Amino acid sequence: MLPWFPCCARNAGFTPVHFFPRYAKPNHPARQPPQGEPTAAQFSFETSEVPSPAQGQVLLKARYVSVDPYMRGRMNAGKSYVPPFEVGQPISGGVVAEVVESRLDTLPVGSVVVGNLPWRQYSVSDGRGLQQIPTDQAPISYFLGLLGMPGLTAYFGLLDICQPKAGETVVVSGAAGAVGIVVGQLAKIKGCRVIGTAGSEAKVAYLKQLGFDEAINYKTANILEALAAAAPNGVDCYFDNVGGAITDAVYNLLNKHARIALCGQIASYNATEAPVGPRPEGKLLTTSSKLQGFIVSDYLPQWPKGIKQLTEWYSQGKLQFEETITEGFDQIPNAFLGLFKGENTGKAIVKVA
Template sequence: MSEINRQILLAQRPVGEPGPEVFEVNEAPVPEPGNGEFLVKVLYNSVDPAMRGWMNEGRSYIQPVQLGEVMRAGAIGRVVKSRNDHFREGAYVSGMFGVQHYAVSDGKGVIEVDPSIAPLERYLGVLGMPGMTAYFGLLDVGQPKEGDTVLVSGAAGAVGATVGQIAKIKGCRAVGVAGGQEKCDFAREVGFDDVVDYKAEQAGKGIKRACPDGVDVYFDNVGGEVLEGALARLRLNARVVLCGAISQYNNADSLQGPRNYMALLVNRARMEGFVVFDYAKRYGEAAQQMAQWIQEGKLEAREHVVDGIDDFQKHLMMLFRGENFGKLVIKVQNDD
């Protein structure tokens, strides 16, 4: 085993887009687990839009990453040394291990995963936090009914692509919003009935074209202009699910809120935000159902895997530039 733990630290708080200067590559000794702890060799890191918010200082649903700390990230790894009776050496586990080669854990928030059921990287996608986000956000918050029109922004991303497929499983019409021909083609491949290319047509006009009878559920991953376009097409008693606003995360001045929010009043609609961590006790329920849908061929899972944590900043910016197709995952190191 290597004696060096390669890490990505948060060196400074970003203003606008996080540049290379925001992160620092660090080498430290591989830590030793204490009583009740275990050492994980990190194999894959999840790259998520939420990471941008975690770098900011201020009140949020989770404490910000502190300067000089390892960048927070979900991960999959293998237990290589254990002093914890619940986690055996050789077990594959999922947890918030950070962007680094090795991590010590006491087991809190860590679950064992089975590589014989699905590829390890899938536990960071459809069978991980993005999948849980799509499942609970759509079904619990959006509450779609058979025959509803479900509009999804970020339709080619890890969450959005899954939301659209679940909507179809539930008997809904799924309409996606994505940027560029390749992204739109990808969304159609995973089952969306129609897709709005916001790079080829104004979002509001595209949504009106694709949703002539209005929108019953809007699952928002991007905010900004697309959110306004969706609000303009709400049907009576529509539900708007606020999952994220990736178009606004790097806005250094101020967030662009919806100017036409009165559409909620006119249509007696509901807009509700949610955080997937609130559903942690039910993750098993969702993972079991999603695995069944995959096995039945009803749900397609795709991962976009890139190599190495040294280029973490470049990998992160892929999300904001729309360069990933499906769940973006970093392969940290080989499993040997």
């Protein structure tokens, strides 16, 4: 089951309440974590009074809420790099919010911040973990995308792990997603030949518009043949967002000393059994390739440097970004579920009315 929060309102004559989604009510029939692909029935909305900030706190109103594939993994029990979501409690994730009431000197009313916050229209914070963001450098929603976690994931995964060199061939799976479109453009900045895979002709066209040298619709192409044709000189760097059959095909094309950044495995996030496929160890061994999984929080001390560089490239027109914006706080679950149907191009976010 998935947590989510509905909306908050301060209507005259009514007790202030906020509506928020959560991981199912305590007596909800679907009270267990999802098996396979989640459904809308596993979310529930609840209301409560809008809280008042105490001394040293601020009241935040959500402006944009991020939905991300990694959240699916947090709906599973078991050890991971971050604790799982708790059934019956709100989901939390990236949120851009505005300070609407403040009892904290460092965050006056009107400040815009980004941080890991619960899916609520209103929430109280003591300011820890919040980053105040400028409103004149880029759309504030970009701090959930290009200038936020996805952009930094692309930046460190490609430039630190893959370390692409001019003239090399870079393959990006899930290339039309929030991370993938940034990876491809960064690789072009570094002078590489860039190949992306995506799930529709519209996304393929968009990737070519961004400057990708080749883009492949994996749903209609023979992926192994299409990749071999697109990369006649083999693959030097692979940024893996999806896993599955696409990754199997790329491994057949690895050059000597290839570098692979393992970022995501969305092809198997909803699997109820461990997928069985070709084992990659032999190919990694014979090509002396490097495979490294990573989490963007590994680079937390370097985030300011990454944001500064991404902002510079954006201001210079070297980076473009795309958002799929869903309107309405009550649409958060639908926006989240749409990730697994390929409904988004670029970053999927919800604009809170």
